[in-house]
Structures are given as structure tokens and as C-alpha cells.
Amino acid sequence: MFGLYIHVPFCATRCGYCDFNTYTPTEVETSHEAYLRALEAELSLAKTQPAETVFIGGGTPSLLGAEGLGRIMGMVREHVGLAPGAEVTTESNPESTSPAYFEGLLEAGFTRVSLGMQSASTPVLRVLDRMHTPGRAVAAATEARAAGFTHVNLDMIYGTPTETDDDVRATLDAVLSTGVDHVSAYSLIVEDGTAMARKVRRGELPAPSEDVYADRYEIISRSLDEAGFGWYEVSNWAREGGQCRHNLIYWRGGQWWGAGPGAHSFIGDTRFYNVKRPERYSQLLSDGQLPVADQETLTPEQRHFEAIMLGLRLKEGVPRDWIGQRARGVVDKHARAGLLTVGERVAVTDEGRLLADGIITDILAAE
CATH class of the missing domain: 1.10.10.920 (Arc Repressor Mutant, subunit A)
Structure with a gap:
């Protein structure tokens, strides 16, 4: 299978645990419009086949609104092409969504939405520096389904310092109340260079515990199994037919093109990745060059x-x-x-x- 990944590098604020290639308004000069123009230039230069899956991630793609994301899908259709029955996903932050937003996505051809919930606990979200309220993620998932999306994912993070077993159970209850068909649950990783890593190093937060991770994972897995979900990857559960086809391309060794600042690609036996800074990304593309920072050819x-x-x-x-x-x-x-x-x-x-x-x-x- 062949997939297309598109990276949107913008976030309203930076979460304390995040080390992704993202930028808040004070950290970048590139506007949304300049990014979209550069993205179209990259897609026009990409040598690909029609995509069987498209995944728009970030960052916070929903900051572009349904109109901006629909514009990206127009670029994909024109320059890359979509295979019949393609899966088309976008990540979204619950705070930058609405019923009209989901309706716009559906009209633009999206078939799947992935929402970052992380936790239903206000104190846990505060430790993670997440801006949304717990109830907003549940409401957003409900709105997406009401708009007509069959495939909706909610992301959970477990093992956050100060989190309790009851916090995890409450999050699971909230997730299951929405009727989504996919759940991703990831243990918190304290990445070097993040605000959370600095707090752990200073003793302001306890370091995550492997034993706690194991206990929380068992709570999550048991609850999802009982609710009719099946695990298909260690951190991912789905109802029948709800597996994320795009991520299966990665796990099964398929091929994909990654467009956008810092995006990684794997074509043939070659892995390559784009320059990270949006300004440099835009400049190279305005000069007619693919924005590749480095590449390697993998041995057998x-x-x-x-x-x-x-x-x-x-x-x-x-x-x-x-x-x-x-x-x-x-x-x-x-x-x-x-x-x-x-x-x-x-x-x-x-x-x-x-x-x-x-x-x-x-x-x-x-x-």
C-alpha cells in the first residue's frame, strides 16, 4: 500500500510533554497561507502514485479550519490522486472544532477523524499543559459522529505524574460514551528538552513508573476488550472495520510520502526527511527545490x-x-x-x- 502523510506544523500553544516539530505563533514567521502555498509546491513536485491513505497530522491541523483542510485535499486530488476507497484522516484538537467544522470535513472528502483527548481529568490535563477541557473532547467526538463520520479515534495518554487509576477509568468511561470505533492509548514518554522533562529533573514532578504503566495498560485493555474493541497493535484498539489503514502502512513496511516541514518519507529503499523550519521549507520550494534535509538508503x-x-x-x-x-x-x-x-x-x-x-x-x- 502507498500512503501520503501531510504535516501541519502549527499549534496554538505548546504542550509540556511534546517534542514534535511544531511551532506556536511566537515561534514562527510563516503564515498559514504561505505554508499552504509551499505545501502545494511540494505536492506538485512529488513523484508518487495515487494515495490509498492520506493522514494529515501535526501540530494542530484543525487550526486551518475545514476550509484550509479542504484546500489541502484539493491539492492532493490534483497533484497526487486518490485511489478508489481511500482512507482520509485528519487529526484535530477538540478546542478548534465545531459541528460546522466536521460537516465541512465530510464535504471535503475526509473519511476519518482523530481527536486528542489524552485524559478526562482536569488536573491531569493541567500537568500535560493541555488547553482543552475534559468535556470538549467528548463533545467533539459526538459532533463528528453526528456529522456522519463512521470512523472516529480518541487518543489517550496514561502514566502522567499525579494521575490515578480512577482518572484512567473515568477517561475510559468518557471515551466509551461517545461511540467511537478506535482508541489509541500511549504511555507518557518524558522527552529530553521538553518542559515536562525539566520539571521532572528539578523534582517538581515525579518520574513516570514502569509498574504504573503496566497497571494502567491492563486497566485500559480490559475495559476496551469488554466494550467490544480488539487490539490490533500494542497501543491501538478498534471495533470491527475501524483499524487505521494509514498507520498499518507504517507497521507493515509499506511506502509513503511525507509532505510538510520535518515530514519523513519512505520510497523504494530510501528514507528521507524534510527540513524542519517552516521558513526554510517555504524558501526551498519557492526556488523550485524539494525541501529534503537528508536521506539514507536502507540495507536489506x-x-x-x-x-x-x-x-x-x-x-x-x-x-x-x-x-x-x-x-x-x-x-x-x-x-x-x-x-x-x-x-x-x-x-x-x-x-x-x-x-x-x-x-x-x-x-x-x-x-
Whole structure:
């Protein structure tokens, strides 16, 4: 499969845990209009096939409004093309959405919306420096479904310092009340260079705990399983037919073009990424150049390692013959411990999900 990722680098404010390539109004000179012109120039230069999936992420794409996002879809149709039945997703911040916004997205051809909820707890959102109120994420998901979206995702973050088990349960209750068909739940990662990392280093916040992560993950997984969701990737659950096809391209080793400042692409055996600063991105494109900052061609060994690393996070796992003879003993050891199933495919069990990263590391080290 082939996908198109488009990065929108704008945010109204910076969340304390975020290290994405995003910019608040005081941090960047490039206007939304200048960004859209540069994006169209990049798409016109991109050598791609029609996209089977499109994912607009960020940043906060909803700051462009339904009109701006619809304009992007016009560019995609003109310069890239859409395959029949393409999945078209945009991320949105609940605070910059409305019923009219979702109706506009549907008219523009979007088929899926992903909303950043993170938590239903006001104190937890405050620790994360999130600006939206807990109820707004629930309302936004309800509005998206009322507008006609069948596929709606809510993002959760668990393991935030000061968060309790009851906070997680309340968030799950709120998520399930909306009728969405997809939930992503990610453990908080304190990234170097972020405001949260500085607070942890100064002792103003406790560092996240691996034991707490495990307990919270089990609460989330159990609640979603009971509600009719099935996990298909370690951090992602969906109702039948609700899996994110775009993200499956990444996990299954597919091909994609990443457009926008800092976006990464993988075409053929080559990975490349764009310059990060929006001003430089726009300048290069105004000069008729693709804004590529660097690239590398992956060796067969690198591709093999990545295929195992990503594929073993999926419930479907990887074909058994992908695992080299030297790693078979490691696989058998984890299978005896109930952490892997081994047949025509090798896959983590429900119990193995909590230890997936370590299992993958063991297998790749043996390879």
C-alpha cells in the first residue's frame, strides 16, 4: 500500500510533554497561507502514485479550519490522486472544532477523524499543559459522529505524574460514551528538552513508573476488550472495520510520502526527511527545490530488522520464516513463557504485549 502523510506544523500553544516539530505563533514567521502555498509546491513536485491513505497530522491541523483542510485535499486530488476507497484522516484538537467544522470535513472528502483527548481529568490535563477541557473532547467526538463520520479515534495518554487509576477509568468511561470505533492509548514518554522533562529533573514532578504503566495498560485493555474493541497493535484498539489503514502502512513496511516541514518519507529503499523550519521549507520550494534535509538508503539487513521490530507490535505478528535460525531459540523461550505464539506466524500474546519491546530486542539481538 502507498500512503501520503501531510504535516501541519502549527499549534496554538505548546504542550509540556511534546517534542514534535511544531511551532506556536511566537515561534514562527510563516503564515498559514504561505505554508499552504509551499505545501502545494511540494505536492506538485512529488513523484508518487495515487494515495490509498492520506493522514494529515501535526501540530494542530484543525487550526486551518475545514476550509484550509479542504484546500489541502484539493491539492492532493490534483497533484497526487486518490485511489478508489481511500482512507482520509485528519487529526484535530477538540478546542478548534465545531459541528460546522466536521460537516465541512465530510464535504471535503475526509473519511476519518482523530481527536486528542489524552485524559478526562482536569488536573491531569493541567500537568500535560493541555488547553482543552475534559468535556470538549467528548463533545467533539459526538459532533463528528453526528456529522456522519463512521470512523472516529480518541487518543489517550496514561502514566502522567499525579494521575490515578480512577482518572484512567473515568477517561475510559468518557471515551466509551461517545461511540467511537478506535482508541489509541500511549504511555507518557518524558522527552529530553521538553518542559515536562525539566520539571521532572528539578523534582517538581515525579518520574513516570514502569509498574504504573503496566497497571494502567491492563486497566485500559480490559475495559476496551469488554466494550467490544480488539487490539490490533500494542497501543491501538478498534471495533470491527475501524483499524487505521494509514498507520498499518507504517507497521507493515509499506511506502509513503511525507509532505510538510520535518515530514519523513519512505520510497523504494530510501528514507528521507524534510527540513524542519517552516521558513526554510517555504524558501526551498519557492526556488523550485524539494525541501529534503537528508536521506539514507536502507540495507536489506536494516529493512529486515525494521520489519520484525514493527511487525511484532501487531497482533498478526510476522511470518515465522522472517525469524533467522539464530533467533529461533529466543523465540521458543518466550513461547514457553506464554509471551509468543508460534505457528506459520510469530506473534505476541495478550500477556506478551506488556513486554513487547523487550521481546523484540531479544530477538533482534540474537539475529
